[in-house]
Amino acid sequence: MNVLKFLIGLCLGCILIAMPLSQFQPDSLDSLRTLAVQLDGRKKPLDTVARETVAKIYGSTTYTSAEGNTEDALSTYLSLWFNTRNWNEEPIVLVSYRPLKEAVGLDLDRKHFTFQEVMANAKLGTLVRQARDAQLNDETLSRDRREALTIEDRLTLLFNSVGNTHLPIVPHPSDPKGTWFGIADAQQLYSPEAVAPSIAQFEVMQQTLLRGGTSHLSIVGQLATEFKQSLQALSQNIYPADSILEREVHFNRFHPFAKAWILYSIAFAIAVASFWLKPWNLYWSAIGLFTAGIGVQSYGFLLRMQIAGRPPVTNMYESVVWVGFGIAAIALAFELISRARYYLIAAAPLAVACLLLADSLPAVLDPSIAPLVPVLRDNFWLSVHVPTIALSYASFALAFGLGHVALGNTLFAPHASQRFKTLSQLNYRVLQVGVLLLTAGIILGGIWAHFSWGRFWGWDPKETWALIALLCYLVPLHGRLVGWIGDFGVNVASIVSFNAVLMAWYGVNFVLGTGLHSYGFGTGGSELLIAGVVGLDLLFVSIVAVRHAGWLQRPTIRTPELSSN
Numbered sequence: 001m002n003v004l005k006f007l008i009g010l011c012l013g014c015i016l017i018a019m020p021l022s023q024f025q026p027d028s029l030d031s032l033r034t035l036a037v038q039l040d041g042r043k044k045p046l047d048t049v050a051r052e053t054v055a056k057i058y059g060s061t062t063y064t065s066a067e068g069n070t071e072d073a074l075s076t077y078l079s080l081w082f083n084t085r086n087w088n089e090e091p092i093v094l095v096s097y098r099p100l101k102e103a104v105g106l107d108l109d110r111k112h113f114t115f116q117e118v119m120a121n122a123k124l125g126t127l128v129r130q131a132r133d134a135q136l137n138d139e140t141l142s143r144d145r146r147e148a149l150t151i152e153d154r155l156t157l158l159f160n161s162v163g164n165t166h167l168p169i170v171p172h173p174s175d176p177k178g179t180w181f182g183i184a185d186a187q188q189l190y191s192p193e194a195v196a197p198s199i200a201q202f203e204v205m206q207q208t209l210l211r212g213g214t215s216h217l218s219i220v221g222q223l224a225t226e227f228k229q230s231l232q233a234l235s236q237n238i239y240p241a242d243s244i245l246e247r248e249v250h251f252n253r254f255h256p257f258a259k260a261w262i263l264y265s266i267a268f269a270i271a272v273a274s275f276w277l278k279p280w281n282l283y284w285s286a287i288g289l290f291t292a293g294i295g296v297q298s299y300g301f302l303l304r305m306q307i308a309g310r311p312p313v314t315n316m317y318e319s320v321v322w323v324g325f326g327i328a329a330i331a332l333a334f335e336l337i338s339r340a341r342y343y344l345i346a347a348a349p350l351a352v353a354c355l356l357l358a359d360s361l362p363a364v365l366d367p368s369i370a371p372l373v374p375v376l377r378d379n380f381w382l383s384v385h386v387p388t389i390a391l392s393y394a395s396f397a398l399a400f401g402l403g404h405v406a407l408g409n410t411l412f413a414p415h416a417s418q419r420f421k422t423l424s425q426l427n428y429r430v431l432q433v434g435v436l437l438l439t440a441g442i443i444l445g446g447i448w449a450h451f452s453w454g455r456f457w458g459w460d461p462k463e464t465w466a467l468i469a470l471l472c473y474l475v476p477l478h479g480r481l482v483g484w485i486g487d488f489g490v491n492v493a494s495i496v497s498f499n500a501v502l503m504a505w506y507g508v509n510f511v512l513g514t515g516l517h518s519y520g521f522g523t524g525g526s527e528l529l530i531a532g533v534v535g536l537d538l539l540f541v542s543i544v545a546v547r548h549a550g551w552l553q554r555p556t557i558r559t560p561e562l563s564s565n
């Protein structure tokens with residue numbers, strides 16, 4: 001019976017994954033989507049170029065124009081590429097960092113500005129020049145200056161994308177690693193007669209969009225079929241196979257990580273409901289849905305690895321997605337062993353949070369696939385060190401979730417002592433796994449550092465905070481072993497100690513921004529938001545601790561008994 005309910009949940013998950021069916025059906029723009037472009041050190045379809053470009057400039061792959069019309073990434077990029085509207089006056093440049101907007105006098109209530117508005121801002125220009133001078137002098141950049149450089153990068157990308165006839169879509173005649181050229185420079189690679197059909201077809205597509213705008217996209221898609229065929233004919237041995245380009249377009253359209261967090265959310269809701277709907281025994285259906293979520297996320301990792309040719313753990317976006325996967329996978333393993341129900345309930349919201357953040361913040365967590373920096377090009381060490389560290393973060397995140405479930409039990413059901421004891425035991429096991437993984441990850445990282453940088457340990461900020469995080473967990477685990485702290489202390493430690501992981505994972509990359517691990521750094525993170533969430537969480541822990549200590553209970557006043565004599 002349990003197997004049947006598990007299969008029902010699994011099948012329901014597969015049905016949800018397959019929806020909508022249109023994602024598997026070709027459309028009139030497929031020839032445009034699979035048009036090969038040599039950009040950022042690799043050959044990728046135009047669909048990916050469109051998504052990455054619009055996301056980097058606007059902060060989302062869906063653009064809302066000045067008239068309020070919503071457009072997908074490909075439609076927006078084609079309008080940029082063929083220059084079919086006045087992009088000087090479209091609010092497409094993302095400026096989201098509030099302190100920077102205050103410093104340069106931009107409207108605090110807006111997130112998007114026009115090219116003209118940003119370019120005309122003299123204070124921002126001064127800040128960019130100061131940041132460039134500081135870079136030349138090897139000075140540490142403030143957050144305002146790093147954000148200003150990010151704005152400059154967005155402006156440069158927008159400027160280069162509008163009417164870009166130099167987009168490298170014309171393949172090299174013979175060298176697989178040779179440089180591709182734009183349609184305007186095609187005669188540098190081929191004779192005028194060879195490229196004349198491609199140039200003519202490109203101009204027809206441009207004129208079609210200029211006359212009809214996005215309403216003529218289907219016509220442009222039909223014209224693009226001949227255009228792509230003419231480019232393939234120029235160098236059939238060099239042009240990527242359709243299957244390779246279609247695989248990446250499928251990955252973009254299928255959106256496996258978004259489907260995974262939806263399945264985790266539904267599994268969580270059913271798991272919670274199973275406590276009150278015990279006669280229906282929905283627990284195994286929730287496990288089936290949760291397993292389907294892990295399956296679709298694994299499929300997404302497989303596709304991304306095939307596209308990138310490496311493990312998908314080389315930047316902040318990939319690490320966030322991997323940690324979300326680790327939380328779910330570790331929880332499922334423990335859940336199948338213990339049948340405790342609480343692992344799934346603690347893991348699902350955290351896995352959803354990771355995938356939702358990665359899915360909704362492309363300007364902060366850049367999902368693009370780019371060539372690796374030299375230190376990361378050793379696939380062996382990359383494949384063992386980084387995933388191990390990330391899985392330790394996932395274990396600690398799961399313990400963080402279990403700690404909240406346990407403290408919630410203390411706050412709202414203080415008499416359920418047996419449940420609290422069970423949750424504490426479950427949490428202790430996860431903490432042990434996390435410590436083991438983080439210790440192994442630090443040692444593996446030291447060995448890799450010895451081969452790459454010539455030293456095992458150098459007190460780099462990333463190394464230092466990883467060690468601090470390890471010590472923050474070792475102390476309470478040993479304290480419990482010798483009797484210094486009990487079950488309540490372990491649960492509190494699993495929450496408070498996670499702030500050290502947060503600092504090692506997020507703080508070093510987005511707040512400090514220094515050290516040899518510079519390939520992981522980024523901008524766009526909100527320190528105030530993170531600090532606010534951490535503060536509220538610590539307030540919750542403090543309230544539960546006060547309640548647990550009995551300080552909120554009214555003292556019992558004993559009245560003296562009257563003697564019968």
